[in-house]
Amino acid sequence: MSSRRARSRQSTSSSRITDEQINDLVSKLQAVLPEAHIRGAERVSAAKVLQETCNYIRSLHREVDDLSERLTELLATTEASSAQAAIIRSLLM
Amino acid sequence: MQVAEAFKHAFLKQMLLGFQASVVSPKSMGFQERKSAIKLSADVAMAVARGTRKWTRGLIAGLSKEHQNRSFLQLILGEQYERLMKPCHSSWKIPRCKKIVRRSLRVCCRRKKKKNQVGVLARTLVAKRTQELKILVPGGESMDGFSLLDETLDYVVSLRAQADLMQSLLTTIEASKLRSHSKGTLPERKASYVGN
Numbered sequence: 001m002s003s004r005r006a007r008s009r010q011s012t013s014s015s016r017i018t019d020e021q022i023n024d025l026v027s028k029l030q031a032v033l034p035e036a037h038i039r040g041a042e043r044v045s046a047a048k049v050l051q052e053t054c055n056y057i058r059s060l061h062r063e064v065d066d067l068s069e070r071l072t073e074l075l076a077t078t079e080a081s082s083a084q085a086a087i088i089r090s091l092l093m
Numbered sequence: 094m095q096v097a098e099a100f101k102h103a104f105l106k107q108m109l110l111g112f113q114a115s116v117v118s119p120k121s122m123g124f125q126e127r128k129s130a131i132k133l134s135a136d137v138a139m140a141v142a143r144g145t146r147k148w149t150r151g152l153i154a155g156l157s158k159e160h161q162n163r164s165f166l167q168l169i170l171g172e173q174y175e176r177l178m179k180p181c182h183s184s185w186k187i188p189r190c191k192k193i194v195r196r197s198l199r200v201c202c203r204r205k206k207k208k209n210q211v212g213v214l215a216r217t218l219v220a221k222r223t224q225e226l227k228i229l230v231p232g233g234e235s236m237d238g239f240s241l242l243d244e245t246l247d248y249v250v251s252l253r254a255q256a257d258l259m260q261s262l263l264t265t266i267e268a269s270k271l272r273s274h275s276k277g278t279l280p281e282r283k284a285s286y287v288g289n
Contacts, residue, residue, distance in 0.1 A: 050222035
């Protein structure tokens, strides 16, 4: 028991990561979530931020899957050369 | 938070390679196969565009675990494949901040737990979400605390950019199709520049 406590005390003192750094990350995460526009600067709990982050990642995965499907459909009916030209145009813009 | 211009360029370039590789493969590829190739190209493009991060390594490693992906990956990555597949040589661990996970696990071992009931619930939820995040973020299983949050933020920003870039590709290709169709029927317009 005492060794566990000693270890935890030790890791806290040697950890260079502060609470402030964690809070900073959590608030940055909050800022990239879709609800950020509505919320503004109002702080939300870390648990809520993490929950919404999980939901957001899942929805982004679905979005990319859907876009992959649409791109596949589109490319099936497009000349390879014009698809490539379109990408190159995007690169130049 | 936004990705850099360089990310967008690297992404599009890599997607171009992926498109070319998808076309070169036998035309007898079914829809699902072609979709998988496109999706694979998009994920590779995102990882390459971002550079070296824990999650990009995790992503490439995860993708190449599937045997059928490997030859496609080598094709579109070229010499970058070997470099990206190298195991992470840094066994040096960032001083683990287990604060988030540990606080939540150190639930009932302390005195005066009744006073801390609200705090305890919050910490348990955080631990639960942290576990979920480890599954959602590529390479997350080996990440902890601060590192996981940091990688998550970076990953989310990159995912958003990936989706936006794929959407703009769709739009651009559709627009160029419309233009090439209309050219044949309407009198030619003067340099209709598809700009902003």
